Amino acid sequence: MxxxxxxxxxxxxxxxxxxxxxxxxxxxxxxxxxxxxxxxxxxxxxxxxxxxxxxxxxxxxxxxxxxxxxxxxxxxxxxxxxxxxxxxxxxxxxxxxxxxxxxxxxxxxxxxxxxxxxxxxxxxxxxxxxxxxxxQMDRRLLEKTVEVAREQKEFGERKLKTLLRVAIDSKPLEGAGRVEDTINLVGHAARKVMMCVAKLLGCSKQQACREAGIPLLLEKSIKKGLDVDWSEAGQKKKALQALLEQVESMLSWLRKNLAEEMEEEPLREHVQTLEQIRKQDLEPDPEGGGVRVRQQVAEERRVSVEDGEMRHGRKSKSKRFNGFKQHVATALDEELILACAVTPANRPEAEATPALEKDMEKQGVKIDELHIDRGYINSSIVDSVLEEGGEVLSKPWKARNGELFAKSDFKIDMRSRTITCPEGKTMRFELGKTVEFATKDCETCPLREKCTQAQIGQGRTVAISEDEALQHKLRKLMKTPAGRERLRKRVGVEHRQAHIARRQGRRARYRGVRKNVFDLRRAASIQNLETWQRHLELSQQQVG
Structure with a gap:
């Protein structure tokens, strides 16, 4: 051998x-x-x-x-x-x-x-x-799979294209960090502080907790140590106060005995995490008696002690998740993933596009058609594609107005910059501003009850967006079979996302945005290799 x-x-x-x-x-x-x-x-x-x-x-x-x-x-x-x-x-x-x-x-x-x-x-x-x-060589590894695949004859003349049809899509990724309620978040953060203190002092965690006045951390579970009926609001409130009293005792002890260490890493980071959680999850109790759990979710709320970049996110109005969003840009004709990005789950899709755009620019990608979800409409890449003479395809925003006439019931003429209501009254408009129809026309209009609930003395209003020209074009596309067929081409990127999801699973392998960008780029690289392999097999079958 x-x-x-x-x-x-x-x-x-x-x-x-x-x-x-x-x-x-x-x-x-x-x-x-x-x-x-x-x-x-x-x-x-x-x-x-x-x-x-x-x-x-x-x-x-x-x-x-x-x-x-x-x-x-x-x-x-x-x-x-x-x-x-x-x-x-x-x-x-x-x-x-x-x-x-x-x-x-x-x-x-x-x-x-x-x-x-x-x-x-x-x-x-x-x-x-x-x-x-x-x-940033994980980015180059992904780019290399694209470069090598394009050089192969299995991709035929498609590799010669300089203008590409690109689709962008996102999917949720559950974070690897443990998600906890307020009581456990505070306890977990305090425990991390005391573990660091014990290491700095060269003593056991048990000894450090006793000296700092926070014996609750010696229990396997914070809630077990508090030992109350958690279904009873009054006892739950007392338990929170008891925990916070011990946390404050611990912080006072730290300020007295380890003031310098609190200003340096690693202790500073753990103390800051604890303070962040207390600030975001607690608020003064209006009924007196200290503080209570915040009634409304704080903006940028940290949901995990172990992963400070995880956030609350929504798949839909009813479905939530905690972690990140994965974004991929795919060349539809070649079926190759060009670029990847990861953002915290609460961030809008548009925030991922600068990173995607930057990575594609490094590859010399010029976009002829950009297929996107509505969430990416107000993004920098849309502006760039339109400025370069490319085309953007997406489902338009849905105009809703309850049982009254929606915006889609009005005729918008982009050339003359006019909008005409169902009764035939016409007004001029400016992009990014709201049109208000004449009060005298609306008050005597036979369709008023179907159009507006505005007070007497006010006419119907219609908001005109900054990208109204694009939205107008997309609405026209949706009205024709050929247009709807073009909009369905975005399914190619959804297939790439589905393959990655099957490989990675629903839960992140790593903590933090950067490491999950690495993992997504690696998964995308593997997907590109499998695409190259599939094209090779098809080519061999055709020859055979």
Whole structure:
């Protein structure tokens, strides 16, 4: 059996990963057995030299110092391939390290067949992932999958297009941090403070809690320690006061004994988290007796102690979630994901578009058609596409006015900048302003009861948006079968999102926005590779 070349480890110039291109006998047998299941392993083995070519490996090597100082570096090309395998298999760092010893498929892709020791350590994998994120090379990894796929003949003449049809969509992602109610949030944040204090003082958490006057933290559960009937409002209120009294005792003790440490990391961060939660979740009790849980949700409310970037979000009016929104931009004709972004769940879709636009600009993407959800209408990318002469396609905002005439019942003429009511009265309008029809016309109008509930002396008003021209065009599209067919083309990006959701699951793998951007870019890279693989199979079937 011929063994693959071991990945080079160097201390000077960063070496390249150069495993053999030709399959040896063992690899041929493995590839043949993966004709149905695990086909991407075989695909990566056969095409790894295209993905991790000399130019891209040079980019990866640029993340390292070239002085020869520091730890021994494993060839970054191999580590980047391992990162992709981890995302494809959905395994932990520790499991992936073991799979480099026991899984023939992983060994084959990494050029590690026949070795009895791991290809890298768990620490090396963690450090490489951090390095990727610091240097934005996870973005380049995604871009590389797009570049390589476009170069293949399987994509035909589509790769020659300079103007693309791009679709953008979002989906919810439940955060990895634990979501808790006010009592548990305050207790959890206080516990983090005291764990840090115990470490600083070199004593046990039990001793630190007793000295600080917060024995409630010694219980396994804050609510167990408070021991009240939580269904009874009065007892619940007393329990909150008892907890807050001990928290205040703890803070007073800290200010007296660890004043300097409170101004430095890591203690400062934990104290700030506790203060943030108290400020956002509590308010003065109007009936006296201290404070109460805030009756209305605070803006930018923190929902998790462990992940400070998670937020409340809504899928719809009735369905809520806690975490983030994932955004992807897809080239519809090529079925390739071009860019990704992650935002806290409470942020509007439009806030994701600057990051998406910036990443696509780096690839030289010019958008001919932009297919979006209504949530992206008021975004910078829409303005950019329209300024460049492109077209924006989206469902228009729905005009609702109860049982009265809606805005859609009025005739809007964008050329003459006029709006005509159902009774035939016409008014001129300006973009971004509200039109009020003449009082004398509305008061004597036979359709008044169907049109407005305005007081006597006032006419019907209609708001004209800044993007009324775009909305007017979209409403016209919705009225024709051909227009509705064009609007349905956005389903391509929804399919990409569905594939990613099946791979990642509904819950985030990591905490925080940046790490989840990394995970989304990795999942998108894998999806692009599978798209390339599918096009290759279709091409081979047509030839056959």
């Amino acid at each position: 011929t063994l693959a070349v071991s990945p080079p480890k160097v201390t000077g110039e960063i070496a390249r990963w150069t495993p053999p291109r030709e399959l040896n006998e063992q690899e041929q047998q493995i590839v043949e057995r993966m004709s149905r299941n695990g086909k991407l392993f075989a695909f990566l083995r056969l095409n790894r030299h295209k993905l991790m070519d000399e130019a891209f490996q040079a980019e990866l090597a640029s993340m390292y110092r070239q002085t020869g100082a520091g730890k021994v570096a494993i060839a970054p090309g191999l580590m980047a391939m391992a990162i992709l395998l981890q995302g494809y298999m959905g395994v932990s760092d520790a499991t992936l390290v073991e799979l480099t010893v026991f899984d023939l498929r992983v060994q084959m892709v990494l050029g590690w067949l026949g070795h009895s020791e791991p290809a890298f350590s768990q620490g090396s994998l963690y450090e490489f992932r951090q390095r990727l994120m610091r240097n």
